[in-house]
Amino acid sequence: MAEPINVVVTGAAGQIAYSLLYQLAAGSVFGPNQPINLRLLDIAPMVDVLKGVVMELEDLALPLVREILPTADPAAAFKDAAAAFLVGAMPRKQGMERKDLLAANVKIFKDQGEALDKYACKDVKVLVVGNPANTNALICSHYAPSIPKENFTAMTRLDQNRAQASLAARLGVQVDKVQNVIIWGNHSSTQYPDAAHASVELNDKVSSVPAAINDDAWLNGVFVEKIQKRGAEVIAARKMSSAMSAAKAAGDHMRDWWMGTKPGSWISMGVVSDGSYGIPKDIVFSFPVTIKNKKYEIVQGLSINDFARSKLTITAKELEEERAEAHQVLMP
Numbered sequence: 001m002a003e004p005i006n007v008v009v010t011g012a013a014g015q016i017a018y019s020l021l022y023q024l025a026a027g028s029v030f031g032p033n034q035p036i037n038l039r040l041l042d043i044a045p046m047v048d049v050l051k052g053v054v055m056e057l058e059d060l061a062l063p064l065v066r067e068i069l070p071t072a073d074p075a076a077a078f079k080d081a082a083a084a085f086l087v088g089a090m091p092r093k094q095g096m097e098r099k100d101l102l103a104a105n106v107k108i109f110k111d112q113g114e115a116l117d118k119y120a121c122k123d124v125k126v127l128v129v130g131n132p133a134n135t136n137a138l139i140c141s142h143y144a145p146s147i148p149k150e151n152f153t154a155m156t157r158l159d160q161n162r163a164q165a166s167l168a169a170r171l172g173v174q175v176d177k178v179q180n181v182i183i184w185g186n187h188s189s190t191q192y193p194d195a196a197h198a199s200v201e202l203n204d205k206v207s208s209v210p211a212a213i214n215d216d217a218w219l220n221g222v223f224v225e226k227i228q229k230r231g232a233e234v235i236a237a238r239k240m241s242s243a244m245s246a247a248k249a250a251g252d253h254m255r256d257w258w259m260g261t262k263p264g265s266w267i268s269m270g271v272v273s274d275g276s277y278g279i280p281k282d283i284v285f286s287f288p289v290t291i292k293n294k295k296y297e298i299v300q301g302l303s304i305n306d307f308a309r310s311k312l313t314i315t316a317k318e319l320e321e322e323r324a325e326a327h328q329v330l331m332p
Helices: 015-026 044-059 074-078 098-119 133-142 157-171 209-213 216-220 222-238 244-259 306-330
Strands: 005-010 036-041 065-071 081-086 125-128 152-154 182-184 192-194 199-202 205-208 267-272 284-292 295-298
Touching (some): 005 074, 015 044, 074 081, 081 133, 081 244, 098 133, 133 152, 133 267, 133 284, 133 306, 157 182, 157 192, 157 199, 157 209, 157 222, 182 267, 192 222, 205 209, 209 216, 284 306
Parallel strands (some): 005 081, 036 065, 125 152
Antiparallel strands (some): 152 267, 182 192, 199 205, 284 295
């Protein structure tokens, strides 16, 4: 069996982490033969709660978990980290402006970026879940200059999973029969869920999703708005944000990054833009990617029609504004 790897989860006393930790401990993310040392980071007032989480992890009696460290010290948490799930972030409160939210998160992700830079493995895989995830990932990478920027990603897999499930329901098929849905842009209400390049297996035959649905008005209207607003819809119904589905998506994202994507399929990840598809460089933007040997590549050459281009422009503009506001906080 392999040597254990150190896996960090921040906001480890929170609801998303509570669902995520079982996946990690059971081997569904890093594989059934990869032991892990769990590093659970949260703020000092939550350390007693973390003790209860540690008890539960122990009581799972899962053989892959070798060590569990609950801590409020980023230096201890990120020591020799191979993978990090940055779940903890300042949530948006009623009446809070975006710049106020960014200001609160700059402090969190500055500290964590500096700790990653100083203590983590240089090939650490960092997934930012805490919102605003795209810009938090950008901030974190800014403070970890010795770690390649491509090692910092933001989660849009929850949006992809939502889109895939919505299309499967519309088509009356199992969710795994729908492939290659794309989430472009920001993990926010400006994101663009794109089914134009998606495929579906129907009656033992693979066809394009737009052809199978045969309703562009629905695809460009109801479908897009449903995925953009799904998070708010969950909050309205549950009185809390998505936790179980967000944790599942975080596990999916890291598993594919670690294990690779299947031939002919891609997934959506928020990554630092290299200018592909005319997107401004150096914002963290969700693209379709393929992954091999723990390295992702942006899928190239997909056709972008005028409707899609207009949506990409809107979400890119929002991310440029967030970046500008973050820089004002970083360098007032």
